[in-house]
Amino acid sequence: MLETHPFKNFVPRNVKYLLLGSFTSKTVTTDSNYDWYYCSSRNQFWPIIEEVYDIRLATTAAKKKFLRNLGIGVADIIRQCERSAGNSLDANLTGIVYNPRLRTILTRKPISKIFFTSRFVEKLYRKVFGDLVEELTSIELMTLPSPSPRYATMTRSEKVERYKQLLPYL
Template structure:
């Protein structure tokens, strides 16, 4: 069954950074914003990096506003071939081209952070030409916050995120 992304991009004023994921997880209770699927480690990693409680959509958006971070996913619509959250099972992909193009065109983006190698590879394949208009943007691939990405322990992910993400002012 074809799924359409349920969340609009979050773009605070004076955005300098963009974080890109692939596509939302399967709907679950309490899943009301980016990376809030029950098993995703993204927010718990950021809690450790920034020493903040990020247990609500409001607190997460406040952090992204303080950090000048926009967030969206590269996929706008797709199907799941195996009915699970694995990126490799996403098929019939429609990219989030208009939204990403608008974020890059309407903001002074310094860095784009990808939440996995899969996202970085798909971004380069689909948005590579768009990037030629923004040669100053640094591209950074974070280790996947998925617990299935077990090649790196969560503690090491926290260290890498703390080195790569901007500091709170």
């Protein structure tokens, strides 16, 4: 079954950085608390961010305000897809339709860095938007350790330390 991304791109007026993920978790359709990016109870993104910045972000409004203060936008590279195995693994996403607004965001907004949430997303970006990689050389491309609990190469503490090194200061 073809799924369409349930969330709009989050691009604050003062955007300088773009956090780019793949696609929402399958949980978005079954978990009533999953109301925005990275809100699956298994995803470590927001707990990592809370630790990096020593802040509590209990609501979607608080998360948006926090990102706005840092000039960080959030989007996923995939707009529509199917799940071949019925789970949230990126490797099982098929029939992919890419986010058509990304090109506009990157060419019309003063983005200085893109933070990919995984190597998978970075590879897709380079494949699909290779012309922008060549054209927009002033945009720095950085890959964060995946916030997925399945990415067990690093502990959560190690991920926190790496995020501290890469993300902008508050």
